[in-house]
Amino acid sequence: MLRYAVIGGGIVGAALADRLAGEGASVTLLEQDRPGRATSRWSLAWLNAAAKTPEAYHRLNADGMRAWARLAAELDGHAWYRPVGNLEVADAGRRDRLEATVTRARAWGYAARLVDRDEAAGIEPALRLPDAPARDLSFAWFPEEGYLLTEPLVERLVARARRRGARVHTGDAGRVTGLQRAGEAAWGGGTERAGEAGQVTGAKGPGDRIIGVRTAAGDLVPADVVVCCAGRWTAGVAAMAGIRVPIVDPEPPGSTAPGFVVRVGPVEVPPTRVLHTPGVHLRPHGPHTVHLEAGDVTADLHTPEPVLRDLADTLLERARRVVPSLREARVQEYRVCVRPMPADGMPVAGAVGAVPGLYVVVTHSGVTLAAHLAELVTRELLEDVRLPELAPYRLERFTEDSGRAAS
Template sequence: MAKKVLVVGAGIVGASVAWHLAKAGCAIIVVDAGEGGGVATAHSFAWINATWGNPERYFHFRRRSMAGWRRLESEIPGVAVNWCGGMTWDIPAEDFDRFETEHTRWGYGMRRVDNAGAQRIEPGLKTPPDRALFVAEEGMVEPVEAARAILAAVVAAGGKVMTGTRVASFATRSGKVIGATTGDGTLIQADETVIAAGTETQNLLETIGVRLRMIMSPGLIMHSTVASERLLNGLVFAPQCNVRQTREGRLIAGSDFAGADPKGEEERMARELLARVKALVRGSESLDIGFITVGHRPTPADGFPAIGRPDGVEGLYVTVMHSGVTLAPIVGELVAREIAEGFRDPDLAPYHPGRAELV
């Protein structure tokens, strides 16, 4: 008989977990308080990468997930990554050479470009940098679209997706999690329950006495009005302004790729970002602010993912991380393998939710 698995959360991580479990032959129920597509997912800059100062082991884990995105593209219609490449010169001068050398040694496809090279990559830049680093294998995705396409594939495979359904607590029997109770008191039973609820993870775990220390810092992203033409080819990381163009044509920007804390001054920060975009990108002068998002990043306290079963709790599996868009494919694949086959991949060893830094 197929193992019944409840996935709490329908963002990009929950969708990937559900899809990989469905492929493994499990009976899947996905529950989400919203419309599907997630909360943190919708507020993401959605850059698929393995860079930015990560230790080598985490770098390779992220690189493995980049390959997983290519598999998802081949499996699911509607999942479309733009492998456009990313160019950065938002690196302190004293760190530039070390950053390049380190990532090149690790096997990342990073190359240095001069002013002319930067201009060839991004002709729309008003003032191309004199030196930058370009990684052709990086990409971007429209994350809510991707999550919903994956959820549609789950349904097509026989799974069930329940949107507009808030999980209030986990249900236990004799110390084992047997599912979850919704806001209206309905019990959804399952053999295994996976929590992929982003910023709600901490609160839900507390309903069964499990502690997981998290930092949920806010990040503002400015979304411009729609440009009538393609202004950027790929991802651009300039000092104080990281920007990309969506498939729809909006320029989205943050003061870093995750967005900064607006501290109650969302309009002022968004206006500053728009001004930086206009100074950076040719053809953007007539754009205005389309809308502003402020997302809270669901980050375990030490900055690395929490993936696995909490100590002393049967029937429950935790998946929470800030780099959800990049990591969704590999997390889905490895979680499904552990739940369906009982095999825990060695690459998950550093990310157990019971590690000392998180409890």
Template sequence: MKIIVIGAGMIGASLTWELTEAGFTVTLLDASEAGKGTSANSFAWINSHGKPPEAYHRLNASGMQAHRDLAKRFGQAPWLNLTGCLEWQAPAEQQAMKDNVARLQSYDYPAEWISAGQLQQHEPEMHLDGTQGAIGWFSSEGWVDTQQYIHLLLQASAAEGAKIVTGSKVMEILQDGDTVTGVKTADGTLHRASLTINASGRWSDKPPYLGQQATQLAPTTGILIRVPAEYVPVNHVLATPMFHCRPDGEGVTLLCPNEGVYDIDESTPQSRIDELAADIILKAAEVWPRLAAIRPEQYKARMGIRALPVDGYPIVGPTPGLAGYYTVVTHSGVTLSPLLARLVTQEIKGKPAAELEPYRPQRLRKG
């Protein structure tokens, strides 16, 4: 069976590898370089930290386990950094945080309270002002190096016979009546397949996806700031009232203002992004005083656009009335990628995955 996967991000790379391992003939297409789209602009926090309801929490917890399982299958996992996460909130949000921790504990999810002294032991370079209040510790969480993950999986896929085609924009989804038969790329090549999978992330609601092929998205926008780790030396994922923060590979730390802190969208110019980055650097200097001495040319800020389905939950499955077409688009792609790839492959082999039933495309169809 020939399968086309569109999109070489976390989801697309995971699907390509699992499907190839299952014996399918897979072609992966991407308009740019592998991993340079949505996945490159993600905070990449692997967690099931605040993801209600319980079924969605458990799906994400299974996604975390799927990363560990994948590491065993590969014999290594240089992409997986299970550092744990530390969280504290502003006074007005602390009760909600306490409620969430109690809920997570009732699910047997690793969540506990630690003292300010213990926080200081975890992150000795931080300057604490005593206003942190309750501090949560989530030992099973961490972050994923999305570029390493994608490139290693695609290398493994290619070694098993998958065809990886980057720099090849899909211009048209080919249909014969109510059946998708493949795609046409910008160079005029027709790629025929029995199944075409839309794993295009935040582009999955734009051409070439038309009508039933398109998803319903409500993407959100954030800022990602990469700074030298000497200015912000951190060891864990940090979720704070003003920003999220984590290591980002050797010698680099990633700072992300929390959603809603700044009003930006896809039209915001880079000059404005740079202004807002300078503001968050100034605020973060209260926690890491060394940041007060950093110069603009020493850090880099960029916009990240998240592929968020309109109701916040994954869109996974075939489209009713449209044969030969399957969609896999989600906000929690970093956490869920290896699990969704495994479950989707299971379905394509003929065994429905009950875990995916709440997330079918038909729930968002008008009427």
């Protein structure tokens, strides 16, 4: 029986470890913190596909939404699955884009429709609509969208994976420091040079198969296949094998990878839907807490703490204007959260041909896609096939040989 090591205990890695274990595979999940405590914990966790293009990517995401519905039926969905719909309000500057999204989504068979002001108010009674002429606003309802509560979800995925026989290593025992190759005393000590996307460099030969993962605890976890689901840390793990996975670097000031999120409460009557309004995006987060984001309220890893606090207050004030029941709420938590963003915005999923035994999965839409990617990747791994659904997302698309420069 082949042994699989899954690096990363976020929503993608947890879903994959659970799926592999459910198929009887020998699985070890490695996570440097607690599973689900990094990006997955702070995500808006919005299940959606309406605005995603091209059509193949839209359908991948729509299939992802359906995969969660199937999983909810067998894994305590009441605790984490919230298919409550998404209501979007666009001002004059974004009205045409929203209406075009609805038209395209409907043509692809997706549940979407424009609604008027009165229907929007009925869909979400907690929402106070902006004081603007009707011609300046547009409303759209996506009834099959929703959100996930990722912490209880990941907790259940990991617990079930354990029951199915998976081993879970956390802390130093789950912090990856190197990838072991056949015939090498050590590999991944930090001296390798990452080459072009999907191409191995350095002294190691491209035929040297990975045989295990080294950890900060000094252990070697044997593995016939290593699956990197490390999210924002994917580039670093891949570099241990001399491979470059092009994702947006979160470190430079102004990087688009970090996002700013805020949790506020208490709120007596929280909204029930996912809401996208011109100044703030929000959703419920538990019975008395609301999660806030906004695309124009940005921060990076260098933003000073006093500025972050001011940004959090700004988002709360915007939210109060559209959800009056937040008038007594206060900022409870805020965070600059680094999102894994492949350079072209599309997922990366597939075996790395230059490094036998290495498979990479990284995507910005991890919450929507994780359950379905777990299904597809498990099939590829256990059946030794290359599925057409994942063909557009291979790492090799970034190489010069494919006619696209690595970026």
